[in-house]
Amino acid sequence: FSPVSPKPPVHGELNYQKVYNQIADILEDNDWDDGSLGPIFTRLAWHASGTYDKATNTGGSNGATMRFAPESEHAANAGLSVARAKLEPIKAANPEITYSDLWSLAGVVSIQEMGGPTIPWIPGRRDAEAIAATPDGRLPDATLGSKHLRDIFYRMGFDDREIVALSGAHALGRCHPKNSGFDGPWTTSPTLVTNGYFKELLEKKWVEKKWKGPKQYVDKETGDLMMLPTDFVLLQDKSFRPWVEKYAADEKLWFNDFASAFHKLQELGVPRNGSEKVYHFKRTDEQQ
Ligand code: CCH
Known part of the structure; x- marks a missing residue:
């Protein structure tokens, strides 16, 4: 059957x-x-x-x-x-x-x-x-860390570079409390595909949001942008971070890698x- x-x-x-x-x-x-x-x-x-x-x-x-x-x-x-x-x-x-x-x-x-x-x-x-x-x-659980991301994406056959490249899709859209519990967009242009996700991740100061909802980060300056715990670990993990830096500096490189990975x-x-x-x-x- x-x-x-x-x-x-x-x-x-x-x-x-x-x-x-x-x-x-x-x-x-x-x-x-x-x-x-x-x-x-x-x-x-x-x-x-x-x-x-x-x-x-x-x-x-x-x-x-x-x-x-x-x-x-x-x-x-x-x-x-x-x-x-x-x-x-x-x-x-x-x-x-x-x-x-x-x-x-x-x-x-x-x-x-x-x-x-x-x-x-x-x-x-x-x-x-x-x-x-x-x-x-x-599918990945946004509350967890790099081991979980690797477990999920290695299971599909992706490597660290591809994990970071795919994550850049969070330049788009937003979190909705009624869907996931999280709240807000990652970038200021959520309907444009840009390397803005990597730039925001590197350049903004991220602080834990003070609220009753699940743990997430907001940018300290305006509080308007957000990062999930799984986004934030891309900065902390020594194998993920170099790709965040490369993609923030070079949108063309990210476009190429993202197109292949997607x-x-x-x-x-x-x-x-x-x-x-x-x-x-x-x-x-x-x-x-
Ligand atoms: Fe994502 N994502 N995503 N994501 N995602 C959410 C929204 C979007 C995780 C969690 C969430 C990828 C990877 C991950 C999009 C594309 C991709 C939300 C909010 C959560 C939570 C949902 C809501 O509340 O509506 C986690 C964890 C990972 C781990 O890697 C990958 C890969 C892609 C695509 C390549 C897009 C786009 C959105 C916005 C959706 C919208 O409605 O605006």
């Missing part, structure tokens, strides 16, 4: 640049947070893939099992139902695309449209049934034979 649905998707026939453009069209949303769904789509693509375990080849972006409880109710996934619901009209307009490809593509669209690097993308993910869902606890993240758990077409999508502002 295979938990993956037997019917192969009809990829290859879909015009993925067209789907890219349709997703790009719905990103701006003035009723949402900082005006863009890009950050939450990026988080959806990451949480759908970040369940991967290379030892057992389970989890990963193939499957889109977050459609089902209990995975949809895992604490780490709190709030992501909004992202899934906002993508339903795109699925309805393109019934041939699998949810797993759609969520992954939405992450790529968001990063590119918010000014980030081009992320090479390959379709062909297949949706699975609820039985293929991974147990709770595969592509790798999106490929976790997806069977490939090496002959697949790799897409490099044009940003909507390059198409005019």
Whole structure:
């Protein structure tokens, strides 16, 4: 018995640049947070893939099992139902695309449209049934330290440099007390992909927030920006910190490393034979 649905998707026939453009069209949303769904789509693509375990080849972006409880109710996934619901009209307009490809593509669209690097993308993910869902606890816990980060990311097959590169996605979006208990954005431009996360981490003075909520840091000067305990350890760990410094000084280097690491993240758990077409999508502002 295979938990993956037997019917192969009809990829290859879909015009993925067209789907890219349709997703790009719905990103701006003035009723949402900082005006863009890009950050939450990026988080959806990451949480759908970040369940991967290379030892057992389970989890990963193939499957889109977050459609089902209990995975949809895992604490780490709190709030992501909004992202899934906002993508339903795109699925309805393109019934041939699998949810797993759609969520992954939405992450790529968001990063590119918010000014980030081009992320090479390959379709062909297949949706699975609820039985293929991974147990709770595969995604990182923001209250813990570097050992935990390594346990989680080494399990997926990432190294220290890639852990730091991926963490730079926290230039985007914010924490919501009703989702995670934490509060606030990491940078002053939460809808732009920049190396601002690394710059803020290095340049600001971070102090523990005085509140009843979970332990987090705020910048001493304004109190407007935040860091999670797992963000803060990137400064303290002697193998992580040099990458924080390099990425803060060189946005191009970070863009390159982030593009590779995010592509790798999106490929976790997806069977490939090496002959697949790799897409490099044009940003909507390059198409005019
Ligand atoms: Fe993250 N992230 N993330 N994160 N994350 C949160 C929000 C975003 C951790 C914890 C949290 C990555 C790595 C980690 C995004 C992308 C990535 C939140 C707040 C927590 C908590 C959720 C809320 O309250 O809504 C931890 C721990 C790690 C450990 O490494 C990686 C990797 C990525 C992508 C590559 C994005 C984007 C957000 C903002 C979402 C939004 O709604 O604004």
